[in-house]
Amino acid sequence: MGKMARARIMRAASEGVPLRALLYARASADKEKSVDDQADECLEFCEDEGFDVVQVLRENKRSASRYATKERPQFKKVLELMRSGTVDVLVTWENSRAQRDLEVYVELRKICEEFGVLWAYGGDVYDMRDPADRKATARDAVNSESESEDISVRVTRGVRRRAKKGLWHGSRQYGYKREHDPDTGKPLRQVIDPVQGPIVREIVDGLLAGHSVNSIVKSLNDRKVPCSRSGEWNASKIRYFAMSPVYLGKRILNGEVIADGQWPALVTPVEHYTLVNLLTNPSRVTHKDGTRAKHLLSGIALCGRCGSTMGVIKADGYPSYGCRRTRHIVRNKARVDAxxxxxxxxxxxxxDAADVFRVSQGEEIADAFAEAKVLRARLDAFYAQAAQGKLSATGLAAVEADLLPQIEKAERKAEQAMLPPALLGLVGPQARQVWGTLEPVQKRAVVRTVMTPRILPVGKGARNYNRLGVEPGFHHQDGQAA
Structure with missing residues (x-):
């Protein structure tokens, strides 16, 4: 304890006016000394020194390092109380409980100097107006920050080592749960959660079936399905679940896939890369059929005479498709649908359906996307250099001329390798069986994906009576009219 601090404590005791003490206890992890234990030791110290404890503030699971991501509201209150003039001494269990960041230490020291607040920790009391005490606390602050840096390095190494082994880290992902050793409580494995896992599958299946992100959000919220991290479902959460490699069974570190995860996948590679393309392709066209759409071709089939879309009307007592502009072409709906x-x-x-409809393996799609991603990262790096003045406009133009065609080629290759989302599960001998399980909006998505039917004029007279005059309009070939 410095001379100035000791003199002030003795003067307060002789005057019968005890120093007003503010206690602050902080712990960033359960394995550290608990905030209650810290507070108890600080209270004993105050009793020994004759301090009058005016308030005890506790902060649990809050880091004080410069890497901290969460604020410390109680520490902010500490600084406010010190500035208010209602506190004579700040008491912490050790120097690092107040800070592990030299910038915070400097701020705390200035407040102590300006408002005459002593700082007590580790069984000693320091007066920031005393050069010797400033030096001592500064040395301890440097050690506290250094220890924080060492901890950060050790944690980072541990996280990377676990990541390379495909092990999880941090809080569990929605859709999974962890099984623990009944004796030690140590996590043993990560498995699919029987309640949340099906919700992730519902989201994936809905998007692949052609449902919009907003319709899935509405359905989950209307049914009050519990959401990750509380709150309500929204579009960003749906997109995350649809595109996160975690559900592909991959371990991510700093935004990059680093290894196969040691947990079961909830989506297949084809489903994952299909959804990535579906939700990130800026050129895609979305159709909002909603849940009320019930006719297979309304708004999809075209009039063979004027090109307008066909709607559903009644003709001769039967539902029929009719041109929405003039109704000069009308055709029996049941026959056309069949x-x-x-x-x-x-x-x-x-x-040859697999080739015609571009069914591919997930690895091929992944390679194409990875190539495009690397090229875009290179281009972004050049953009950053240009923004900093390290690359001229002429140089940037040359880079763009080289990289943009490569990026376009890689992305086109990925798209060409992609199975259209609406067709997943339909290509093959099981097509009729799967079709029978689809909802109207899903069937319409399939039709839109592969064809644009045209209903043609067939003329009048008995010989044309049974002609249907429908052209399938498959996108990969010229259609033949029936």
Whole structure:
């Protein structure tokens, strides 16, 4: 204890006016000395020194290092009380409980000097107006920050080592749970949560089926399905679940996939990369059928005479497709739907369907996306150099001329390797069976993906009576009218 601090304490005792003490206890992890234990030791110290404790502030699970991501509201209150003139001495268990960041130490020291507040820790009392005490506390502050740096390095090494082994870190992801050793409480494995896992699958399946992000958000909130990190479901959460490699069974570190995770995947590679393309491709067109759409071709099939879309009307007492502009073409809805479904099944069940509809393996898609991502990262680095004045406009133009075509080629390759989302599970001999399980909005998404039917004029007279005059309009070939 410095001379100035000791003199002030003795003077207060002789005058019968005890120093007003503010206690602050902080712990950043459960394995550290608890805030209650810290407070108890500080209270004993105050009793021994004759301090009058005016308030005890506790802060649990809060880091004081410069790497901290959460604020310390109680420490802010400490500084406010010190500035208010209602505190004579700040008492902490040790120097590092107040700070592990030299910038914070400097601020605390200035407040102590300006408002005459002593700082007590480790069984000693320091007066920041005393050069010797400033030197002693500064040395302890440097050691506290250095220890924090060492801890950070050790933690980072440990996290990277676990990541390379595919082990989890931190709080569990929505959709999973951890099983623990019943004796030690140590986590043993990460498995699919029986309640949350199906919710993730519901989100993925809904997007692949053609449902919009907003419709999925509304459905989950209307049913009051519990959300990750509390609160309500929103579009950003849906997009995260759809695109996060975690659900592909991959371990991520600093935003990059670093290893296969030691937990089961909730989505397949094809599903994952299909959704990434679906939700990030700026050129994609979205159709908002909603949940009320019930006709297979309304708003999709085109009039073969004027090009307008066909709607559903009643003709001769039967539901029919009719041109929305003039109704000069009208055709029986049941016959048209049956013809389109038959043409669709024939195409989806054909031996070359996988090639026609671009079914690919997840690895091929992943490689194409990875190539595009690396090229874009290189381009972004050049943009950053240009923004800092390290690359001229002419140089940047040359870089763009080189990289942009490569990026476009890689992204086009990824898109060409991609199975359209609406077709997942439909390509192959099971097409009719899967089709029967789909909702109207899902069937419409399939039709939009592979064809644009046209209903043609067939002329009048008995010989044209049974002509349907429908052209499937498959996107990969010229259609034939029935």
């Amino acid at each position: 013809f389109i479904e038959a043409a669709l099944f024939a195409a989806l069940e054909s031996s």
